[in-house]
Amino acid sequence: MSPAHNADTPHFWFGEWLSDAGLHDALAALPLHLDRVLARPFPLDALLGACDALAHEIAAGGAGCDALLRQARLALAEDEAREMMQALAAPLRRDVLEEKLRSELGSVRPGVLERRYPGRQYEAWQPLGSVVHVMPSNVLTVGALGLVESLLGGNLNVVKVGARDTAFTAIFAGLLAERAVGAGLAEYMAVVHVPSQDQDTLARLFAQADVISAWGGEAAITAVRRLAPANARVLAWGHKVSFAYLAEDCLDDAGVLEAIARDICRLDQQACSSPQTLLVEAEGERLDTIAEGLAQALARISPTLPRREPDMAEQAEITTVVSVTEAEQALGLTRVIADAAGQWRLLLDQRPGLRPSPLYRTLWIKPVQRAAIGAVLRPMRPWLQTCGLAATRASFPALARQLLAAGVTRITRPGEMIDSYTGAPHDGVYALQHLTRRVSVDGPGSLADVGSFAQFEPAPMLAPAPGTPILTKAGFQALGQDDTAPTGLLVRSGGSSGQVAYSRFRWPDYARQMLETSHGLVAAGLDPAADRVMNLFAAGYLYGSFISFWTILENLGVEQLPMAMVQEYELIADQIIEHRVNVLLGMTPHLLGLFVAQGERLKAAGCIDKVFYGGEALSSAQRAFLTQDCGVPLVRSVAYGSNDAGPMGYQCEHCEGSVHHLFSGLQHLEIVALEEDAPVADTQIGRLLLSSRARSSPRIERYEIGDTGRWVAGDCPCGRRDPRFELTGRLGDVFKAGSPLLNYGRFVQLLDAGFGYAGPLQVHVDSAGATTLVRLWVDASLAAPAADVAEYLMTHYEELGVARHYALPTQVRIETRAEEEFLRVKASGKLRHVIDHRAASDH
Structure with missing residues (x-):
């Protein structure tokens, strides 16, 4: 950024530091x-x-943020400056900002036009502009x-601060732009130091505004409205009044008074949510007793919390109010009732009402009657914000309803009035x-097959940092061992190795993945x-x-029959025909087992139009069985x-075989060489x-999922910009063959345990029509009958038992072969463990 920030160039103008003269000239080019x-x-x-990135640097006291700290020191004491910097870091964290987007706009990508299922319309949140x-x-x-x-919100912003204010906001904008180099973020940010008396410059700025967001008191907001053009919306964020409320059923609760004392002392009532009045359902001597109890709590708590001294004008206001x-x-x-050292003061007034405090x-x-809450608060309704309500279960719901009806926008527990939570509304909005x-x-x-316009835009480039190591299956499981990590599901x-593995998803991550x-x-x-x-997917046993x-179909608003993966194929067919189901998932x-058993009946009924399969690719023979023999028009x-990596790819009408588009909004995909x-x-x-772009806990980077594939060159005729890739099989000894994942090593173990076989073993996977064949090549040292060996494997290999x-339609065959017939790696002569002939026939 050029030139650098200094006293002569106080204005940060969309990536550049400008002088007053430079700002005057730049304003002319603002419309373009x-x-x-x-x-x-x-x-x-x-x-x-x-x-x-900036949040982590601030929290760690990084040198890159020294300029911000120097600006903070110009306005605050050293301890206050450092405390303020730490407070700034928390709301800048990515997870906090994403939660804010979800809470307020319903999505972490609110600007994307997404379908209102089951309808055809799309909606999105778009910026107001300038x-x-x-x-x-x-x-x-x-x-x-x-x-x-x-x-x-995606807006372009010009932030006006006072001419005598520090450069804190301007330097913050510059640091933010530096951490987004190449993304063009700087072109959305300007911070100018302009005095409110410079009406000409303000008028030129306001003339280009779609919205003017103004903070201040009534006089300041009025001045902004007077200068704002008729076509600009003015958002006013003015001063607010908050109070504590002590119900009759909590008058004897000393803990409540301690909590109210903390609210008074924290930030010295500088927050809009700090209490300025305590309303008590008591009067006369009882009100005096409450005041004395609160004074005792303040005497204990006030010395323990940092105190900020008022300036001369503020001290004068305090003195005047106390004197009256x-x-x-x-x-x-x-x-x-005042502290002898002047640290705090309680102003007891027997007359009802709500009064702003000199802080x-x-x-x-002040006393209050529950029936009079509306009358007491109505004069302050436009300025009301937080109530720290102390009441028991018996009275809390009714009191909360009365307070909200009177204009309060936020009710909290005493002692937590200035606290908040991620995604909370502010001032009622x-x-x-x-x-x-x-x-x-x-x-x-022609957009009937489009759910999101994001599919037609280039995917954001969020590649892993250079040097990030490859995450193995074992490494992935280690990520999931922290039971304290936030999770929801x-x-x-897996389970292919004989050891059950688990995968965790936070609910917001799960929701985003299911929507995509x-x-x-x-x-x-x-x-x-x-x-x-x-x-018809598998339910129970922690399967996902x-x-x-279920969630995906609920998102789509489509009629769903939740049959699950039951073994009664005749029952499934009965329900399909009775309810005129036309789509199977x-x-x-x-799915192949269903059509082997009931295919002729379903074809005669003529109701199945679409079959969507998952978990394992279809061979060309199996696809032909469904489309030609069973008459299903669309199989995809x-x-x-x-379960571990989440959704990775989807097909469109132009994706054949195992070709998929990448879910670019969810995943970044690399395809690396088999040996390096x-x-x-x-x-x-x-x-x-x-x-993963949509996995906050655990974070997944460069996860080797165990599949092989290749990129598909060229643009897809469907017009989507999500890149295409083709799956070409499994990597190593784990494979799919018409059942849950199988492991070559498990076959070795079972043949050794059941028959003492120690010879060579090679697995060949093939298909014959709808049937998947697992052919095990062995040598003559396996003396047992082939049928007995196959039966033993079907009985003792749990995943094969599931198939039965x-x-x-899965069959295991034992085939005896001569030594020279086994297929080996040409370079090393090592025995190849698994050969998938289905993939070879389809490519």
């Missing part, structure tokens, strides 16, 4: 800048990454956080909804408005497939995914490595 930048897609992922922020000078972080908040209150004591109306640990105490607009699109019929994964998969299923040919779907597709071998992958960690050349076959239990 707005038109150019707002026409682009906003770099939301870059913003989230930059904020997260936002000019008029920031207060009393809280340094408001400018920085207000800028980030507006950027989350003391004067009224002679009338028996008031009483002042700095100064609190009004979601700020992001005030900084965005909801748009809708109803497109042509635990499912069973919903769009993928529509791309594959599902019609949410017309189809009637039977879900059935519940995942399920595991490949179970339901999705490519796994280097990208494959062109369309060579390699190992698939997945880095569900009558899946």
